[in-house]
Amino acid sequence: MLGSNQERQKVRKNTPVRMKDIAQDLGLSTVTISKVLRGHSDIGDETRKRVLKRMEELHYQPNFAARALITGRSWTVGLVVPDLIHPFYAQIAKAISAEIRGQGYSLIITSSEEDPELERQEIEQLLARRVDVLVIASAQWTVESFRRIEEQRTPYILIDRQFAGLPANFVGVDDEAVGLMGTNHLIEQGCRRIAHIRGPQTSTALGRLEGYKRALAAQGVVPRPELILPIGLSGDDCGEPGGYEATRKLLQTTPQPDGIFCYNDPVAMGAMRAILDAGLRIPEDVAVVGCGNLHYSNFLRVALTSIDQQSAEIGKQAALLALSLVNAKETVRPSVKLLSPELIVRASTLRSKAARPQGKTKRTGQSEAKRTARR
Amino acid sequence: MLGSNQERQKVRKNTPVRMKDIAQDLGLSTVTISKVLRGHSDIGDETRKRVLKRMEELHYQPNFAARALITGRSWTVGLVVPDLIHPFYAQIAKAISAEIRGQGYSLIITSSEEDPELERQEIEQLLARRVDVLVIASAQWTVESFRRIEEQRTPYILIDRQFAGLPANFVGVDDEAVGLMGTNHLIEQGCRRIAHIRGPQTSTALGRLEGYKRALAAQGVVPRPELILPIGLSGDDCGEPGGYEATRKLLQTTPQPDGIFCYNDPVAMGAMRAILDAGLRIPEDVAVVGCGNLHYSNFLRVALTSIDQQSAEIGKQAALLALSLVNAKETVRPSVKLLSPELIVRASTLRSKAARPQGKTKRTGQSEAKRTARR
DNA sequence: TTGAAAGCGCTACCAA
DNA sequence: TTGGTAGCGCTTTCAA
Secondary structure, eight states, rough: HHHHHHHHHHHSOOOOHHHHHHHHHTTTTHHHHHHHHTTSSSSOOHHHHHHHHHHHTTTTTOOOOHHHHHHHHOEEEEESOTTTTSSSHHHHHHHHHHHTTTTTTTEEEOTTTTTTHHHHHHHHHHHHOSSSEEEEEEOOOHHHHHHHHTTTTTOEEEOOOOOOOOOEEEEEEEEHOOOOOOHHHHTTOOOOOOOOOEESSHHHHHHHHHHOOOOHHHHTTTOOOGGGEEOOOSOOOOOOOHHHHHHHHHHHHHSOOSSSESSSSSHHHHHHHHHTTOOOOOOTTOEEESSSTTGGGGGSSSEEEEOOOOOOHHHHHHHHHHHHHOOSSOOOOOOOEEOEEEEEOTTTTTOGGGGOOSSEEEOOOGGGGGOOOOO | OOHHHHHHHSTTTTTTOHHHHHHHHHTTTEEEHHHHTTTTTOOOOOHHHHHHHHHHHHTOOHHHHHHHHHSSSEEEEEEEEEEESHHHHHHHHHOOOOOHTTTTTEEEEETTOOOOHHHHHHHHHHHHTTSEEEOOOOOOOHHHHHHHHHHHHHHHEEEEETTTTTOOOOOOEEEEHHHHHHHHHHTTTTTTSSEEOOOOSHHHHHHHHHHHHHHHHHHTTOOGGGGGEEEESSSSOHHHHHHHHHHHHHHHHEEEEOOOEESSSHHHHHHHHHHHHOOOTTTTOOOOESOOOOOOOBSSSSSEEEEOOOOOHHHHHHHHHHHHHHHHHSSOOEEEEEEEEEHHHHHHOOOOGGGGSSSEEEEGGGOOOOOOOOO
């Protein structure tokens, strides 16, 4: 046994073990080894055991490239996100990774930096690598990239952001429900003049805006245009500073808004800073709701009520859908999964006992904070 | 032109374009196509142009698997981190990705969830995929996994956490300098009884502790054991709640500490909460320094002074080192890159005008906050 | 139950 | 300057 091993080492120095090596050691053919590896039934029990034993001994690792070449499957999932640092996407990446790991898949992650052109290139690169399936949170404005993917017949799943008129697989939160939920919560807290700081022209932002309007409409309130502001400041940087600027403007309208539903948490943080800077109280004078439930929402000067977007669940569902797509024999028709958002109530909207959470709602204190360490 | 394309499509339906297809179309051999693709010099100008044109037209994409099989290089970098959601690691991942993108490499990312066994499996998986180089922020206690990597002769780089006695490539921040810097800053701010909430038994935590002690020693102060506490609460969860518990204990010692140097930002956040809950002021009664400079440090009830760990720079340096390793003809001897940390002074330590930042130090207000949006 | 032969798409080597 | 030949390590097919 050991003898033949050493022999091999002599001949092939520093090269990984191949099926051929095992076959030669055992006086079998590579075909037999291959079959054992993949659990074929037509192999003698005795032979199977010998082969498995030798594989162990030599730390045999099948060569993915060779396998991919012949099967046409790379056993990789490609993920494209606009920004890996954003906890929302990081969480999705983590969930996908965890879900596919057990099935022998690996995850190639790329970050498009919110740049459509870069995203296009990244997709090309992943297609060239023949990933078995693509999961994309797109920063595109057009659907052109997706046509290219379809040409290559690589299955793909959009997450987070949808495209009207593109019949593609989609997993994301129901953004209209997000808008409804946030606005209704403010109404329940007794807010009467509710403003909205809206996001860019994405399905996400438009959906939330729509939900905001519908919630008001349900109360017979006609949305006042001066209470719907885009995120302040132009350019890419439309987070905290943008929320600050927009809120400064909002506070100058009379009568002042007494509640603000914000496109996302950074914007809400900016809004809160502007409110505090103006000498007003949160939530007594102005209540604030964010979206995203970033994990630090709890540690702000005023803990921020936010709408959780189920990032882990989005990742998980996307992964499951991805696995089903690669295993599908034929092209299946696109499936759309809309997840329900969840309201996390914190201090920024909690006005006295008037608070009466309803529906899918969670109240929480500091104890919820369970995050991280070791760095 | 179009004619031959359609012909091809007839024969090979739904299969990606191969070199062979282009060769046949143009009456050349695959070898010529291959050379054009890789920019070999020994190809006629005329031929090169024709080939490139046809490649365009057919959207030719080289098959990575085939190329990998023959060259033995997979053109992938494997990254293993303990937790993708942690901004520190996310930032590193992003920086590596950006750095290798231009060189034709893709990044396979896996998260070990701080679980050594899972990390071992992930490394095995990546080795089986023949990644060209591994970058690992390890959650291991032993060096066994690394021996396996060395056996396979895959170059690897440790980041963030080091292992004593393991001569491996390393890129990380100088943790002793971190400890020195944080503690010295507190001293400069006039703190006299400086406590330390220490982390687990990793190189990172031990280095910071060492720096803390050295800074005190330089002042002729002998560190008092009752002022050095491990993160409170046992178990995995040693972040914010742990910092809270440890600080509650610290505040019961007499005389009370007037400054706390914390292992990381979550711990510091817990510490601040405990201090405020005890009715004390930050920084007047107790000043607090964290480590990590998580991007929300600015938005806390009291903005947190923190020591930045250069995550982007770590990622970049690791990527450059990785690229140099895959291109190295022979095994090169391990290189160790220790980056200098950077002190970011905020409200949690800024005591009146007594503040006189010195050395590599940055003072900052809200304006520094430049983060994200579109979600 | 086992294995010989063919070939996946590409590149290395050397001859024309 | 161009291309034939010979594989890379594996799976597929089909014959023994």
